[in-house]
Amino acid sequence: MxxxxxxxxxxxxxxxxxxxxxxxxxxxxxxxxxxxxxxxxxxxxxxxxxxxxxxxxxxxxxxxxxxxxxxxxxxxxxxxxxxxxxxxxxxxxxxxxxxxxxxxxxxxxxxxxxxxxxxxxxxxxxxxxxxxxxxxxxxxxxxxxxxxxxxxxxxxxxxxxxxxxxxxxxxxxxxxxxxxxxxxxxxxxxxxxxxxxxxxxxxxxxxxxxxxxxxxxxxxxxxxxxxxxxxxNFVGTPSMNMLRGRARAGDDGGFRAELPGFELRLPDRFAAGLRRMRGDQVIWGIRPEAIRLVAAPAENTVTGEVELVEALGSRDLIFARVGEQLFGVIVDALESAQVGDTCHLHFDGAKMHLFNAETEDSLLQFSAAEPA
Ligand SMILES: Nc1ncnc2c1ncn2[C@@H]1O[C@H](COP(=O)(O)OP(=O)(O)OP(=O)(O)O)[C@@H](O)[C@H]1O
Ligand SMILES: [Mg+2]
Structure with a gap:
């Protein structure tokens, strides 16, 4: 019933x-x-x-x-x-x-x-x-x-x-x-x-x-x-990697996120929400399984050092340090890294999350809920 x-x-x-x-x-x-x-x-x-x-x-x-x-x-x-x-x-x-x-x-x-x-x-x-x-x-x-x-x-x-x-x-x-x-x-x-x-x-x-x-x-x-x-943060294990920072409009009309120690290009789907948002403080997030290790730095990549590796079976959870931040990254156990390795973390724009730091609401939610 x-x-x-x-x-x-x-x-x-x-x-x-x-x-x-x-x-x-x-x-x-x-x-x-x-x-x-x-x-x-x-x-x-x-x-x-x-x-x-x-x-x-x-x-x-x-x-x-x-x-x-x-x-x-x-x-x-x-x-x-x-x-x-x-x-x-x-x-x-x-x-x-x-x-x-x-x-x-x-x-x-x-x-x-x-x-x-x-x-x-x-x-x-x-x-x-x-x-x-x-x-x-x-x-x-x-x-x-x-x-x-x-x-x-x-x-x-x-x-x-x-x-x-x-x-x-x-x-x-x-x-x-x-x-x-x-x-x-x-x-x-x-x-x-x-x-x-x-x-x-x-x-x-x-x-x-x-x-x-x-x-x-x-x-x-x-x-x-x-x-x-x-x-x-509550749904998903290991938890989503989340960082506080600032969003600002770039020269190309898109938005960039200034996060502690690095900058990223934000995908266009957040643009409407960001334009309507009061202030520029955001929480940026990406899940450990959405990060890829790549061979060389490129756009939306940061370089860090592997600090810890936990075996999960077919996959490993590695913790990579980038400045103050420790990123959890899920990788195939066969392609895993060693402690001390330098690694390049690639953040796919399609898998990023972005929240208004003040209200903690998703910027996608925000743009969908508000009339244009
Ligand atoms: N009989 C009661 N008297 C006073 N406060 C209560 C009483 N029962 C629950 N609370 C309070 O109400 C709130 C909600 O409690 P509730 O038991 O519904 O939580 P819950 O989500 O089931 O938590 P848990 O996962 O620990 O079981 C808590 O802050 C709790 O301390
Ligand atoms: Mg209960």
Whole structure:
């Protein structure tokens, strides 16, 4: 079902800043939406308000065009899985999953059918007779998913449900959550502070910071077209290289960036934004995988020295020092450099990012949003 948040605000006592600061959001029917942001940005609070476990100070929440803001949690047809889920320790897996169905007095045959179907969906049908103390962390997490899903919620909320698991299991369960989503067609809202998890899972990513929504977009959009410096820095590992400097009009009508220790020609797509911008202070950025090592200096190249090399498998992350600045550069491991080597870093204009240093908004965003 479609979920709409309208001007949602939540302040907690003893806090100067709103936990959730008047957010607006539309999550479409059947979508897998991911709330992504650093610790304390308001993800859990947002989810708890949708579940009805927290009452907003103001604003409305609708599910399938029905205003549910004042409904009790049990009347919302919403299920939530928490980071630290709990089980009934004396019951076996089967009874843990069946429990919510007994509570609504479903008949035994229907319960049996539902439990087995859900267990199959999350690959625990061979564990139904086991005690919940006799299953692994990953299996227990699947029991929690199955238990939350048996009542066929219209919206399924998950608050960092994988964070207690080891890295391999996380990746595996991620795939299963994605499949569960596809098989059920239910609207999922998944919370994580792990940007890689968000990118692999989400149809739509909602990047939050300090109670505000920073950007809503596909994984592709938040990665390649971050609308501000926060999103640019938060999404992607290793992080984008970012430098503060000044933009000025060059003799050829194009713009140049004066950055600490070097100058670059800026691509024309920033020109409209730069002309409209108040002042000339910018933040320039380029991702480590967008920098190329070239044999000789050319336009938009800087020369540095390799200071550190980290192996990532098929690729290396090298850190190259250019004056005060350390650039992260991802290179093919077979073409990697040695510590102490001189290197020429080429910055492709098509892959540069540029932000207004004062507002931190993308200069592309700025030019698109403002009428000419
Ligand atoms: N019950 C509460 N009382 C007071 N302040 C709270 C309460 N719950 C959350 N907060 C504050 O509200 C803000 C948002 O918290 P929230 O739990 O939503 O963050 P989060 O994005 O889920 O973070 P994390 O990734 O650490 O789980 C934080 O500053 C937090 O300290
Ligand atoms: Mg949280």
């Amino acid at each position: 479609k979920v709409v948040l309208n001007d949602l605000v939540k302040n907690f006592a003893n806090s100067e800043r709103a936990a959730v600061n008047r957010i607006n959001l539309v999550i479409d029917d059947g979508e897998l939406a991911v709330l992504l942001g650093p610790s304390g940005c308001g993800k859990t609070t947002t989810l708890r308000m949708i579940a009805g476990l927290e009452q907003p100070d103001s604003g409305r929440i609708t599910i399938a065009d029905r205003d549910i803001t004042d409904l009790a949690p049990k009347d919302r047809r919403v299920a939530m899985v928490f980071q630290n889920f709990s089980m009934y320790p004396t019951m076996n897996v089967y009874d843990n999953i069946a429990f919510p169905l007994h509570a609504i007095k479903m008949d035994r045959k229907a319960i049996d059918q539902t439990v087995r179907e859900m267990a199959r969906l999350v690959n625990i049908d061979h564990l139904l007779e086991r005690g919940v103390r006799q299953v692994s962390g990953g299996e227990a997490q699947r029991v929690a998913l199955a238990r939350a899903m048996v009542r066929r919620p219209e919206v399924f909320l998950m608050d960092e449900p994988l964070s207690n698991l080891d890295a391999k299991l996380r990746v595996q369960l991620r795939t299963e959550i994605k499949r569960l989503h596809q098989d059920t067609g239910t609207t999922f809202i998944f919370v994580t502070h792990d940007q890689e998890e968000a990118m692999t899972l989400g149809d739509k990513i909602i990047v939050m910071n300090q109670g505000d929504i920073q950007q809503v977009g596909t994984p592709h959009e938040v990665f390649f077209a971050p609308r501000n410096a926060f999103v640019a």
